[in-house]
Amino acid sequence: MxxxxxxxxxxxxxxxxxxxxxxxxxxxxxxxxxxxxxxxxxxxTPPHIVEKLVEAVRDPKTHRYSQSRGIPGLRRALAAYYERRFGVDIDPESEAIVTLGSKEGLANLAQAITSPGDVVLVPNPCYPIHSFGFIIAGGAIRSLPAGGDPSMSFRENFMAALERAVAHSIPKPLAVVLNFPQNPTAQCVDLDFYGEVVAFCRHHGIYILSDIAYAEIYFGDMPPPSVLQIPGAKEIAVEFTSLSKTYSMPGWRIGFAAGNKALVAALARIKSYVDYGAFTPIQVAATAAMNGPQDxxxxxxxxxxxxxxxxxxxxxxxxxxxxxxxxxxxxxxxxxxxxxxxxxxxxxxxxxxxxxxxxxxxxxxxxxxxxxxxxxxxxxxxxxxxxxxxxxxxxxxxxxxxxxxxxxxxxxxxx
The missing domain is CATH 3.90.1150.10 (Aspartate Aminotransferase, domain 1)
Structure with a gap:
């Protein structure tokens, strides 16, 4: 058949x-x-993280089902990271959730918030889950081309594409996906860029879904910023990150979402139906990674x-x-x-x-x-x-x- x-x-x-x-x-x-x-x-993966995993896995209590939202200690570690790295206050109870890598988090959030026919704005080229997560969920994708007028800056071209997309989309776009530093193009942006996007999306009532999986893999003197650093961003924005690249933990499948309470709650609701969270020893080791030495x-x-x-x-x-x-x-x-x-x-x-x-x-x-x-x-x-x-x-x-x-x-x- x-x-x-x-x-x-x-x-x-x-x-x-x-x-x-x-x-x-x-x-x-x-x-x-x-x-x-x-x-x-x-x-x-750094030895101290592996050792913490081994230590935790020897405790049979950690072999039971975990929590789909993530263990409290790991959510507090994420909040501490946002405070020291970006100066952003994150409530670990209502504004943070642990995911099975940022890819799973994005895909499940798409399932949570997308109705058939909803329009989502996605940069093109992009990491495939940024577009296909919403296509799988029944949404429609409108591309924001990476190129444009060569006489204009990336920010000017992006904002022009964003304005055109909103003006010509029916229904009004549900969300825009951001990914900086970007995979695959390696494009970086600054706080001025985020400030302009946040102001635009707040005005039009559009959610921002930001992916900063590469925020710690940078080579200059200026670390990449977070969209959540912009005042008022948490009214419309949620941000995904991952330990895969930062701590060489790709196979461990551990990541996070932080920001807007309604979006975090929607993701938590979906996850409560589809998984029990990452294996607890992995979450314990991830906590050690974020709270431990960063050399x-x-x-x-x-x-x-x-x-x-x-x-x-x-x-x-x-x-x-x-x-x-x-x-x-x-x-x-x-x-x-x-x-x-x-x-x-x-x-x-x-x-x-x-x-x-x-x-x-x-x-x-x-x-x-x-x-x-x-x-x-x-x-x-x-x-x-x-x-x-x-x-x-x-x-x-x-x-x-x-x-x-x-x-x-x-x-x-x-x-």
Whole structure:
């Protein structure tokens, strides 16, 4: 029996699957693939966090069901983080909730607040759950293109796109998704940007859903801000974050939402039906991560900066100049000169075949991601230099086929 399930039909083919399947076939054939394709941290979780997990798991009382909203100590640790990092007061009882990573939190909040046909404004390109979480929930997505008038700043272009979207959306948009520092583009913003967005959304009665998963992976002197730092933001905004990148804990699946009480309560209501929260020892260890020594965060930040510098400098020397990101664990690279016509998917496949290097095609993050590829800083410097030698040889050979791939559609996740 073949069924065409409604929600599944709304999900397009998984763009990254083509590259991933080809990568797997090559590995099975014995090829050594250097993989920049997924943002999957390769560093071990700091020992003191692991030790706290082991200590907690030895207590049989922790093996029972946990709390879907998260244990109180971890919610207090999140509140303490917001106070010391952003100067923002968070009530751990009504303005904070623990999630199974920020991805689960966003998806479940979409289920909680979205009615069929609701319009949600999402930057394009974007991390796939930012759009498809609402599509799965029955909503409609309106894209906010990352580009625009080259004579205008990013903030001016974004606000112009936001104003156009609100003016031409029926019904009025329910929410706008923000993600800064952004995956995949590594775009950063300042408090002035957040202030303008908050004022606009308060005026129009639009919720703000902010994702700051990369707020601690920055390389300059100015740490990325939180939208909740803007006075009045908590009237309309909720913010998601995660321990995955900050503490090299991607597989632990632990994150948070903080901010607007009504949105936090809606998420808590949904979660009370679908899960019992993360395994208690993981939450205990996460509490130790947030309350404990933070030199491990400085170390992971320095590691990504070193990898960023090696990769970006090496690509420039190979004839592929790319913007140097100020934050995140990604390089968002326009296709190199002479390869633009083939499109990001075909380029990614050819790079994999010729150089044994995997990257994420930009089209997988939305139609406005076409013309770019994303490289994750997830290989050590030795492997990165090895990849650069292969890339240099590939670029010197030129494009084998300048025909652009048939349009692909975004979906799934590349981390």
């Amino acid at each position: 073949t069924e065409q399930f409604h929600r599944i039909k709304r999900l397009p083919p998984y763009v990254f699957a083509e590259v991933n399947a080809h990568k797997q076939r090559m590995r099975q054939a014995g090829d050594d693939i250097i993989d920049f394709g997924m943002g999957n941290p390769d560093s071990p 491990c965060v400085d170390q992971v930040r320095a590691l990504y900066k070193e990898r960023r510098d090696v990769l970006c400098q090496g690509l420039a020397k190979a004839g592929w100049p790319v913007p140097v990101p100020e934050a995140t664990m990604f390089v968002w690279a326009p296709l190199p000169p002479g390869f633009e016509a083939m499109g990001s998917l075909a380029f990614s496949k050819q790079l994999l075949d010729a150089a044994k290097v995997a990257v994420a095609p930009g089209i997988g993050f939305g139609e406005y991601g076409e013309g770019y590829v994303r490289l994750g800083l997830v290989e050590n410097t030795h492997r990165t230099r090895q990849a650069l030698r292969g890339i240099k040889g590939f670029l010197a050979g030129g494009a084998r086929d300048t025909e652009r791939d048939a349009p692909a559609r975004a979906g799934g996740t590349a981390g």
